[in-house]
Amino acid sequence: MGLRRFGSRVRYGAALALALALAAPAMALGAGGGVSPSSASDEGAPATATTPTPESTECTPAVVGAAEPTCAAVTPATLVLGVAAPPETAPPAVKAAIAAANRIRTKPYIWGGGHGRWWDEGYDCSGAVSYALHGAGFLEVPMDSGEMTGWGEPGPGRWITVYANAGHAFAVIDGLRWDTVGDARGTGPRWHRSMVATAGFVARHPAGY
Numbered sequence: 001m002g003l004r005r006f007g008s009r010v011r012y013g014a015a016l017a018l019a020l021a022l023a024a025p026a027m028a029l030g031a032g033g034g035v036s037p038s039s040a041s042d043e044g045a046p047a048t049a050t051t052p053t054p055e056s057t058e059c060t061p062a063v064v065g066a067a068e069p070t071c072a073a074v075t076p077a078t079l080v081l082g083v084a085a086p087p088e089t090a091p092p093a094v095k096a097a098i099a100a101a102n103r104i105r106t107k108p109y110i111w112g113g114g115h116g117r118w119w120d121e122g123y124d125c126s127g128a129v130s131y132a133l134h135g136a137g138f139l140e141v142p143m144d145s146g147e148m149t150g151w152g153e154p155g156p157g158r159w160i161t162v163y164a165n166a167g168h169a170f171a172v173i174d175g176l177r178w179d180t181v182g183d184a185r186g187t188g189p190r191w192h193r194s195m196v197a198t199a200g201f202v203a204r205h206p207a208g209y
Helices: 003-021 023-029 092-103 125-135
Strands: 078-080 083-085 160-164 169-173 176-179 190-192 202-205
Touching (some): 092 169, 125 176
Antiparallel strands (some): 176 190
């Protein structure tokens, strides 16, 4: 068995185990609720290894003194039963962001949720993105979607990209979309394999990621 195939099976197994461990609370919280932007949907081109990385120049040179930086390939996270599992090669901050998002992935949509306190009964779009970024150590206080348009560095990142405008925000973390448009179980913070149109959104990312 090739190493790549073996690694994929390991990530899938890890995601499955985590999903089963979280199954009980997910059933209790999966009813959903609130309102989400009607223009957003779980449609579009599939997320790929290059989805969050097309224009990044923040890579560590492979050799000290090298003129051009080289970027290690970004291996997308695995999604099993709604739970994301990052590859072993993901930076610790990326793993922490995914772990944080997994903790609230079955919460309902509540307007203003996640802004008065980190652990809340539900989350709105920017509250959910803020929670994931806080888990990674990138935020100390929650931001609204308008504030996210000026956060971090401009353009898409290699591992994490936040897409924001005055009315909505979502993120692409390790190739998966983190968004409150919800799924069949209701609106609220959820992982999605597919991308949506980003016209009208500002792309920002944490420096170095």
